[in-house]
Amino acid sequence: MEILVCVKRVPATGGRISLTADGQEIDIRYLGFTVSPHEECAVEEAVRIVEAQGGSSSVLTLGHAAAQDQLRDAMAIGIDRAILLETDGREFDPVATAAAIVEAVRAQEAAHGPFDLILFGNEAADTGDFQVGIRVAVALDRPVINGVKSLTVGGGRAAAKREAPTGGWETYDVPLPAVVSVKEGLNLPRYPSIPGRLRAKRKEIERVEPAWSSSGPTKVGLRLPEEQGAQVEILGRGPEAAPAVVDLLARIGVLPL
Amino acid sequence: MSAVLVLVEHVDGEADRLSREALVLAASVASRTGGDVEAVLIGAGAADAARGLVAHGVRTAHVVTDARLSAYAPAAWAAALVELIDARGPAAAIAAGSDRGNEVLAHVAARTGRPMAANVVDIIVGDPWRLTRQRWAGSLLEDAELDADVHLMTIAPHVVPVDEASPSTGSPPLTLDHQPTIADRDLVVHVTGQEAPAAGSISLTDARVVVGGGRGVGSSEAFATLEELAALLGGAVGGSRVVTSNGWRPHSDQIGQTGLRIAPDLYIACGISGAIQHIVGCKAAKRILAINTDPDSPIMGVADYAVIGDLHQVVPAISAEIRRRAPA
Numbered sequence: 170m171e172i173l174v175c176v177k178r179v180p181a182t183g184g185r186i187s188l189t190a191d192g193q194e195i196d197i198r199y200l201g202f203t204v205s206p207h208e209e210c211a212v213e214e215a216v217r218i219v220e221a222q223g224g225s226s227s228v229l230t231l232g233h234a235a236a237q238d239q240l241r242d243a244m245a246i247g248i249d250r251a252i253l254l255e256t257d258g259r260e261f262d263p264v265a266t267a268a269a270i271v272e273a274v275r276a277q278e279a280a281h282g283p284f285d286l287i288l289f290g291n292e293a294a295d296t297g298d299f300q301v302g303i304r305v306a307v308a309l310d311r312p313v314i315n316g317v318k319s320l321t322v323g324g325g326r327a328a329a330k331r332e333a334p335t336g337g338w339e340t341y342d343v344p345l346p347a348v349v350s351v352k353e354g355l356n357l358p359r360y361p362s363i364p365g366r367l368r369a370k371r372k373e374i375e376r377v378e379p380a381w382s383s384s385g386p387t388k389v390g391l392r393l394p395e396e397q398g399a400q401v402e403i404l405g406r407g408p409e410a411a412p413a414v415v416d417l418l419a420r421i422g423v424l425p426l
Numbered sequence: 427m428s429a430v431l432v433l434v435e436h437v438d439g440e441a442d443r444l445s446r447e448a449l450v451l452a453a454s455v456a457s458r459t460g461g462d463v464e465a466v467l468i469g470a471g472a473a474d475a476a477r478g479l480v481a482h483g484v485r486t487a488h489v490v491t492d493a494r495l496s497a498y499a500p501a502a503w504a505a506a507l508v509e510l511i512d513a514r515g516p517a518a519a520i521a522a523g524s525d526r527g528n529e530v531l532a533h534v535a536a537r538t539g540r541p542m543a544a545n546v547v548d549i550i551v552g553d554p555w556r557l558t559r560q561r562w563a564g565s566l567l568e569d570a571e572l573d574a575d576v577h578l579m580t581i582a583p584h585v586v587p588v589d590e591a592s593p594s595t596g597s598p599p600l601t602l603d604h605q606p607t608i609a610d611r612d613l614v615v616h617v618t619g620q621e622a623p624a625a626g627s628i629s630l631t632d633a634r635v636v637v638g639g640g641r642g643v644g645s646s647e648a649f650a651t652l653e654e655l656a657a658l659l660g661g662a663v664g665g666s667r668v669v670t671s672n673g674w675r676p677h678s679d680q681i682g683q684t685g686l687r688i689a690p691d692l693y694i695a696c697g698i699s700g701a702i703q704h705i706v707g708c709k710a711a712k713r714i715l716a717i718n719t720d721p722d723s724p725i726m727g728v729a730d731y732a733v734i735g736d737l738h739q740v741v742p743a744i745s746a747e748i749r750r751r752a753p754a
Contacts, residue, residue, distance in 0.1 A: 185702060185724070186566055195566070206667070206684045264541055292528075292544075294683070296568075297561055299523075299544040299580070300532035307536035312615045315500075316525050318677070332678065334526060335437055336623035336632075339498070343615055353684040354670070354677025385541035386559065386570035394567055401716070401726050407735035408743030414715070415747045417731060418659070421713060423635050423692050424748065425660050 170224035170322065172215040173277070174288045175270060175302075176208040176243065178236040179295040192390040195295075204239050206353040207290030213358040214351060215288055216247035218322055224285075225249045227277070231269055233258040237374050244369035245361035251372065252277065254379040262384055263296070267304030269379035274309065276377070286327065289350040291316050306348035313348040314341045318355050428517035429461040429486075433507060435526060436467055439474030441482070444522035446588045448581040449482045451549065452520045458551035459517040462486060465599065466510055468503050470496050477598045487599040492606055498526065499616035504533030506606035511538070511576055517551075518577040527580050540574050545582035560585075563683040563706040584689040584710030628662045630679065635661030636690045638681055638708065639669055642697020642718065642737055646674040651741045652696060658748045664688065666704045682707035696737040700725030717741065 180200040187196040204212075215226040228243040230236045231254040240251035254269050261269065278284060287309075289302035306313030319330035319338075327347050333339040361369070404413040418424040432452045434445040441449070449463060456463045464486040467476050476487035490506045507530065511519055519534065521527030523545045535542035547567070548558040554573035560582045561568050572579070623629065630636055637656040639649055649663065656663045663679065670680040681688055683703040693711035697718060698704060705728055708714065716729035717737045726732055733740050 182562065182565070182703075183701060186562065262541070267536075295561055297545060297563060298542075299528040300535060300542055303529065303532040304536040307533065310611075313500075314615060315529050330621075331525070333620060334435065334442070334524065336627075336629040338621040339617045340619040340621070341615060342618050354680070357671075357673075385574065386543045386557070386568075386572045389556070389569040389571060391561070392567050392569065394564065396727070401729045401732050403721075404715075404731050404733050405735075406733070408739045410733040410735065410740065411743035411747040414731075414733060414740075414744050415751060417715070418692070418748070421692060423659055423661075424751075425658075 170222045171284045172226045172286045173284045174211045174215045174228045176204040177293045178232050178239045205290050205294035209358040210355040211288040211351045212243045241369040245365040251374045263298040263300050264384035265382045267301050271308045285345045287348045291350045291352045302350040312343040315350040317351045428459045429464045430456040431516045431519040433521040434465045436475035439471040447586040448522045450586045453483050480598050484599045488604045490604045497617045500529045501612040502608045503530045505612045521580050523580040523582045542578040544580050546579045547585045565702045630662045630664050633662035634691045635659040637694045638664045640666040640698030641668045655745045699723045
């Protein structure tokens with residue numbers, strides 16, 4: 170199995186998000202960086218498939234030079250190679266991002282042979298565009314399954330499950346090569362070992378300069394949503410508050426009495 | 427005089443809630459473009475669901491019934507929608523920001539080389555169109571411009587209020603059958619099977635009351651008291667990311683950015699501190715009751731009601747009080 174995983178470096182936002190004074194970016198002065206939980210699962214899945222079936226795995230990201238940290242994180246848990254589509258830090262819209270990835274996939278496949286499987290997270294944690302994986306698949310004329318929480322590859326096919334709109338699961342089964350966008354819950358990602366980290370640190374990262382273009386949506390600015398502003402009403406302290414809670418439940422009509 | 431096409435998802439012959447939300451925003455767009463909202467419904471039950479759309483201001487419904495589309499196939503659905511876009515020349519094609527809505531519209535965008543904006547919350551028709559969309563699952567808003575002949579957008583879930591009581595006046599929408607031309611390659615990805623949810627279970631996205639647990643619950647076993655309260659209220663149990671990452675609950679119970687967005691009448695947040703990744707999943711609840719030992723935890727900033735205390739004592743006390751008041 171030859172597998173490519175695409176990830177995106179994003180700030181690790183915890184308690185609340187602050188913006189820069191011009192409202193164009195998140196204030197990252199006090200933040201660490203990570204990839205989304207969906208993508209952590211994509212990386213883990215690639216490592217597991219190669220461990221079980223042989224082959225090799227690659228990780229790719231488009232972003233600032235600092236995004237090599239996230240590539241090394243992926244190599245630390247067992248991804249073999251890394252490709253950085255290195256930008257000057259400006260934002261690539263989803264059309265430009267997909268185009269850059271498609272070009273990189275074609276170049277990688279020309280040099281190293283075809284990928285059986287290209288994995289994405291279902292959506293980027295930050296921009297949430299919900300389309301890059303699909304654009305890449307359509308451009309490469311490969312089948313694409315989204316929202317995948319269970320994946321089995323073998324015999325030249327990928328079988329997948331995702332949550333159905335009305336609850337339960339729906340199943341898919343497609344021929345390889347294919348593109349699969351995954352969600353957190355697919356697996357439980359491992360933590361990198363110290364030797365893994367040291368190995369990853371010494372590995373080469375292939376650098377490519379992607380072409381920027383603009384199709385939109387074009388960002389004008391960012392802002393925080395208005396606080397809902399509800400003043401919290403304290404019903405009481407400890408178990409003695411139970412009657413006040415049940416009064417509330419009755420008042421708002423959720424008590425099935 | 428440009429129409430606005432809306433992909434309407436439907437279950438058991440009725441438009442689903444997120445699609446009805448999309449129709450509300452589509453109607454406000456159509457009033458600015460001077461056209462009508464035209465619904466697109468695909469698959470079994472489409473004609474029935476189309477008739478019910480009179481209550482949502484839809485005058486024309488394109489019903490795509492093709493036996494090959496009875497199982498969901500995202501590329502084939504997109505192919506049908508692209509044909510209707512080419513035929514109708516709408517100002518916009520809109521879908522719900524659901525798994526399928528985002529997926530089908532992304533296929534449409536990729537096939538036609540147009541930009542697409544996901545999870546839009548507000549649209550200003552102008553030159554170019556200006557819109558507001560969610561980033562970080564709604565923790566952050568982006569104001570953006572979208573410049574295209576057909577504006578492809580999905581509508582963020584649980585942002586647009588739906589008037590459930592709008593009366594069904596007038597005649598049902600004009601229903602136009604559309605026979606799509608579907609290439610075999612567009613059917614390669616399709617739903618091959620279904621696994622039903624556990625019998626008798628109430629889904630988190632449908633439940634009127636959701637009891638959520640966080641780090642403060644402490645263990646898988648300790649969820650029993652939350653299950654008990656949920657059962658008494660006919661509700662469902664969910665959890666924060668800590669809970670599913672620790673394996674206390676299955677991942678499908680996660681509420682938040684990488685899990686579910688819920689919109690119950692009441693969300694009871696037990697031992698949940700309120701990280702933004704969790705808040706975006708529950709803030710569409712009509713009311714939030716927080717049960718937490720820490721009166722300064724961030725959840726108090728979004729809660730309407732709170733009990734300050736240890737959930738391991740408070741939750742059983744609430745269940746006991748409900749039982750005490752229940753008619754014998």
